[in-house]
Amino acid sequence: MLVHPQFDPIAVHIGSGGIHWYGITYLIAFGLFLWLATLRSRMPQHAAVGWTKRDVDDVLFYGVLGVVLGGRLGYCFFYKPGYYVHHLTEIIRVWDGGMSFHGGLLGVLLGLYLFGRRRGRSFFEVSDLIAPCVPTGIMAVRLGNFVNGELWGRPAPADLPWAMIFPQANDGGIARHPSQLYQASGEGLLLFILLWLYARKPRATGQISGVFMVGYGVLRFVAEYFREPDDFLGLRALNLSQGQWLCLPMILAGVAIFAWTTKRNQRPA
Numbered sequence: 001m002l003v004h005p006q007f008d009p010i011a012v013h014i015g016s017g018g019i020h021w022y023g024i025t026y027l028i029a030f031g032l033f034l035w036l037a038t039l040r041s042r043m044p045q046h047a048a049v050g051w052t053k054r055d056v057d058d059v060l061f062y063g064v065l066g067v068v069l070g071g072r073l074g075y076c077f078f079y080k081p082g083y084y085v086h087h088l089t090e091i092i093r094v095w096d097g098g099m100s101f102h103g104g105l106l107g108v109l110l111g112l113y114l115f116g117r118r119r120g121r122s123f124f125e126v127s128d129l130i131a132p133c134v135p136t137g138i139m140a141v142r143l144g145n146f147v148n149g150e151l152w153g154r155p156a157p158a159d160l161p162w163a164m165i166f167p168q169a170n171d172g173g174i175a176r177h178p179s180q181l182y183q184a185s186g187e188g189l190l191l192f193i194l195l196w197l198y199a200r201k202p203r204a205t206g207q208i209s210g211v212f213m214v215g216y217g218v219l220r221f222v223a224e225y226f227r228e229p230d231d232f233l234g235l236r237a238l239n240l241s242q243g244q245w246l247c248l249p250m251i252l253a254g255v256a257i258f259a260w261t262t263k264r265n266q267r268p269a
Helices: 021-041 053-079 081-085 088-092 101-119 123-133 135-148 179-198 207-223 242-266
Strands: 010-014 017-020
Touching (some): 010 021, 017 021, 021 053, 021 123, 021 135, 053 081, 053 101, 053 123, 053 242, 081 088, 101 123, 101 242, 123 135, 123 179, 123 207, 135 179, 179 207
Antiparallel strands (some): 010 017
């Protein structure tokens, strides 16, 4: 079996601190988003309705705020509400770790709504543009989780060729699934390829957003079977993790959005 390489989480040491790899992966995520969203804004179906590079820059600004604020608040109140209700001042301590994708998604959705109101664009017009640009960022951050040796997987068969020991787990050397890499491959690379190919052609407004929500929700739900549940939560009802329970409404919402937008597009003019 393999042993986690135990990377130094600090990429560049500066005095007693430094620049962390995890922070760099977020910068890479935002950079990839900017590049991909700019490419999409130049596609005929988007350029024809006035999308510009400046619009993409502004969407990124709203998105970054949504990811950071929503991701942190989501972690605090989805995963540790009892603790943070009594330690409100610690909510701002982002540097201590603790971000939630589902919370970040809610923050981004709010940011897209505010951007759309200011620019006179519908919510789904904005979300359809950016949805295919999100998975590469997810991939980058999951690789950051792997570098940190955090969010490791559940115990794996010892004869699994890529089973890995994570010393940070302090579990006596149990072989585990490298679930961070599973998520980087599934919710990141695979979802990006599928969405990018699907979104190359013009689609009814809202369909791309619906496909993203279903695709992410399903892939994350499956990946959670290989990821060790948070030790302070364990498995919830029906032996599902907190992440899986958060994925279920996301999948249902994605199906509803896709069905609604498809039906609306089929109505006679």
